[in-house]
Amino acid sequence: MVSLLSLKGNPVNVTGEENIVSPGFYMPNRLSVAVGKALHKLLDGKVCYLVDPTFPPHPEVMEYLTKKKVHIEYFDFRKTTSRAVREQILDQMNQGNSVVFLPGLVSKTRGCHADVPSPFLRHVGSLHISPVPVFVGYYTDTVKDLFRSEPLAGYSEELSILPQLHPGPQTGERLLSAWLQRSAELFSARPLLLGSLTTALVKSMRANPKKEIIDGMTHASLPFFKVLGVSMTVAKLLKERGDKRVGVILPPGAGGTIATLSCLLAGATPVLINYASSKAAFESTVRQAGLKTFITARKFMQKLDTFPWPPAEQLIIVEDLLKNLDKKALIANVLMAKAAPAAVICKMFDTDARRNNDEAVMLFTSGSSGEPKGVVLSHRMLLANVAQCASRIPLGDEKFLASLPIFHSFGLTVTMLLPLLTGYSYCAYPNPTDARSLCELCKRYELTVVCATPTFARAMLRRADAETFKAVNYFIVGAEKLQPDLEKEFQERCGVTLLEGYGLTEASPVCAVNMPNAEMIAGSAFYVPGLIPRTIGVPLPGIAVRITDVDDDSRELPLTEQGMIWFKGANVFTGYVGKSEMNPSIFKDGWFKTGDIGKMDLNGFITLGGRLSRFSKIGGEMVPHEGVEQVLTDIFNVDPAAEGGVQIAITGVTDPQKGEALVLLSALKEHQRSSEEKLILQNVRTALAERQMPTLWAPKYIVPVEAIPILPTGKLDLRNCKLLAEEALASLL
Template sequence: MAPSMIFMIVFDALILLGAVILFLRPSFTLKLLTWILRHTLVRLRVEGLENIPDSGPVLIVSNHVSLIDMLLIQSVSRRPVRFMVHQEVLEFVPTRFIFWYLGVIRVPSIRRPKAMQRFFRRVRGELRKGEVLCLFPEGGISGNGGLMRFRSGVAPLLPAGVDVSVIPIRIGMLWGRLFSVHDGKLKYRAPRSLPLNFSLRIGAPASTGLSAFQLRQLISELGAEAEAAPQPGELPLHVAFAKRAKRHPFAVTYLDADGTKLTNFEMLVRAALLSRRVRALGTESRYIGVLLPNCTSMAAAMFGVLFAGRTPAVINFSAGAEVALEAASRAGIGKILTSRKFLHKLGWEEKPGMVILEDEAKKITKSEKRAMIRLVLLLPFRMLMRRLAPESAFNAGREAVLLFSSGSTGRPKAVQLTHRNINCDLWAFWRMILWSRRDRIVGNLPLFHAYGFTVEFAFPALSGTPVVYLPNPLDAAGVVKAIDEYDITLLTATPTFLQGYMRKAKPEQLKSLRLVITGAEKLRPELAAKFRDMTGLEIIEGYGCTELSPIVTINLCNSIYLLGRHAHHPGSIGIPLPGIHVRVVDPESGVELGPDEPGLMQVRGGIVMKGYLNDPEQTARVIQNGYYNTGDIARIDRDGYVYITGRASRFSKIGGEMVPHELVEQAIANLRGSEEREVAVAGRGDPKRGERLVVFYTPDDFDPAAVVEELRKEKLPNLWIPKTEDFVKLDRLPLLGSGKLDLAKLKKLAEEQASA
């Protein structure tokens, strides 16, 4: 027989043998496929691998975020894993053969009790043999990237008298999905970068008696732990923008509504030149104040300060000169970048330490400009960053910004946020909003506002999403015009601001919008209904605070593909973004509460601030064991959606009972049927009952006696119903520049009524 013929026979035999092995050994096939993926398309980061036992029965409990979850889990287990998959997932045609080949265990519908009993017996039998099984308690792949409701705990699956290790695993996807399932169809989402970053956080063995809700909370907490640390390839904000500018020099990311715009290359050159001027200031403070309106010059100033190795401290000019400059002084800010034209518009005097940008621009010579253009144009990215920002180029743990809290309950606090904080928040936000390259943002919220800074400055720096700045968020006509002219798709606003925009807009001017997110104050149902009728969109309510970078939750519907057009949990602030954990605890004991039990809301994750500047005592009071105490009273339902009941500071203790101000406000608003904020409730001292409610209102046609009578008809608790004499007419309700109620001013007005 010819050698060539022998070679062909051996080659064919090897192929046949390989095919038989692949067919008969699914676990080997999984490992082979995963090895190929991990060396081509996927970068997997694993923590806690030692928690999976090498012997004995194991039940893995994991969240379900993609079609390759089984590959990822099998790749980290030294033993073969049998997966339990729900009936409706098995019926998905494109993957039916794969599930059959892998020998998955079918989880029947709960409407088939006999089949369910057979399933329990089979699982218990496998565990008695010492096998490794894996359950996805959500029942299917997450439709929005967040954790869905867990259908059951693990107790019914465990055989009596057998010590089973229950191992929780949290699969995290840092950069979105390649494939997902919606309406029985396979959806492809182009990756923003390759390789795709996945993470597996493997927890210590869990109690076998945990309920479905407790298991969900446990895996959510694992996610917060996994994404708290710096991630692979993470860059500070200014460096991420510089990298994008080098790759896309002619793209425009930052522009003004009046038509002023800078290409990425021009913005980088301007920021680099300004960084030289900032270094020349010679101040010892690591903070440089920035006092400017939303505009491209503001963005350049922020980048310039960061490239100079300093941290921008954004001055809240809406608070007034005295409050704003006093807060800056307390933070040790000796130099403030500002504009003479803007100071004149504010009516502020020029103070010592203010650096006028118009004057600094005149000091930059033509030769300096040419030299910087050559530097930015010719140097490779990493070499350029070491030249421009040697202190901060590749350190995401440094501070990104110093923001001042709204001061709604007292004196503003200086909040330190790192690049890690901002990145953690934005990477989650990025993949949850179904982002596309067609998206555009309107820069209406001032950058001293945490949401404005994060979504309207930092997010464009990371993603390249164009942002159109307006200097005045109250310029409703200007905002509407910008939405119409620039085909804005993403709008963020407080309900108060949004209401002003709706008054100025015609429905066709808002047709480009696909997603509208509100926060900072309660979204009134009447306003949401009016906006739905006007645009066909649902207002998506979110929640956050400056100390949390700021986005914590967004009220996502069950499928990301319905985002902005449908809401499944009206009245909720939504589910935590991936990598963020929210829990509710008893305010007195600190014990975590179960579903639908109201308590104190706490948050954990990479978004939790570094701390309050020069205030370690206050920092220690609000951050304990990695959890930030929000001061809000909330409940979490079984689906994981969070509902705010009220602010801890917005309760009055009347006759020993806690009365929520916001629910009283909502009850009055429902009676009035208006989408506008017409009333605000505060508390004041009362010698007999501890406190009493004071209702401030603005409409001329408001009849306190009639409102009290209607509240009684609605059968509200008597303690919730204010006295007629405690209604006070105001010309306008006290608001902060962010659109929030000024609670400190409201409290002061209420106490004044007590002494009147």
């Protein structure tokens, strides 16, 4: 049941009135004046408020309560025992009053899930009184400000009374879990997410026509209105061809943006191709997506002469396309993109015909066998993730660096769609490994948002000076583990704090990120941190987290215990394309199993403990151990059925340069001499190249062993394989 309380201030939407317990102990995650009034009214005014004077609530809230002459119980949790506070609460409840904990004003970063610092959640757990969780959030229907953690005029304020928690330990963890789940439900229900990504792009680019895409190689720039106008012209040609899906083989920049937007306007799904993939992986991608048409550029083809390009008749070459465009039509479309109402353009291309859960973009991620798995990112998913990022990152007058490939979900969502949908310019460069050029671009254009893998960031650090990142507000790293030495050196040499985040292609991709800490509030001794080193940050607004036993998906653990991480949110996909048999093992009641092990603290920060699945993240790319083993079995001419059982195995170890490194455990006689290791590894690299396999699949080390560890079931003993490698290489790691 939802009721709208027309009180002074913003409207307050109330849900969960059936969960009201009288008298009860209520724990809101935050409280505004309008929500405070609504909650007071819902509880019929029979309320006592619990306040810590060292953590004072908003003055307007206190002013309202003073006028109402309500009873306030004061406590200082640092000085008062849990038993004394428990007695205070129970005394009021015995008198028929509900007790509401009042969160105080707290230093916090944008998009935090609660204004309640972790010490208070720990304290609540020691009271042994089952609380009624109350979730409060503030929402609009704009991509840039869909959710806020503090109210502003014109926002809808949501007040949700959640079911009372059962008695038991770890109350703080269960409160946090309840808040996160309700946050995800409310975020997912926003009308904006029912809409069209294409419509949102047209509206934003029309609203910000002079923002531009800068070519980091030529230093030419193309304003958004011209990008839109060219895309409109190309879209009409694509529509005539009638392809449902179109392959895009282009780097980040105006070309990649125009190709992607043209497909969307034409009602086709852009399939962003990994141009670093092997021939087998590319052919699998083409087959699974049913591709017959590809957009690319001649200059790009010349640079990728080893890529298994499709037949010429299937290629749309950008240079030829632009040369042969109807110039009058192009000029007309550019003028329309600059001056016509967005609604007119949207109607012309019927952009709302594909929306919500319809296909928007298709990417491919590696499977356990090395075969790519198709992931459809819907309009809803991409709108949600861009809005989640914008709700977490305090965007001001920003300018982005876009060097990550758009076939990488982070490059697509964060460095292309985010600036397009929120109205920011970006500088694109096709090679994320060209550290010298990237540093020059950061300095020349005073770029403020930089996204990279730690491997790429380390390379940039070698080329940077004190002025390189002077304008940078946010240097976000992900896709592999951030090493402490890199974090420290960046801070000392450049004055830049690296902000570690985490994402998955299946989640569009960003799930969590650190942000710089906010300034302390005068008079308050508490704060909710924005950054905790060695963590991947807090979940973005609208993402719920669950932890389960690694060996039993049905056994839920407290958030603070290490286990398998699951996510739920509007940004999460619904299953792999053409691989329905995989979906039951990765989905449970709407929750997605990430394959990562970790835990969360009471401030919401997630610490990863490792990967359960047999992959290594190297340079931001997923490398499947089983796929490498299959190739090496062929290279070494190993007979899997031969006497002696398994002879080789791949495992991963920590690598200070690239996050992880592959290690070949070998029981083969020819691998037992260390003097031959370099030659063997070189031969492996040569053999991989001959088979057109990625160079990342080459092991960095060989560890000779007497026997490969095997479980009684006949499967590899992954834990002991890893231990063997770590022990053998301890002096090198």
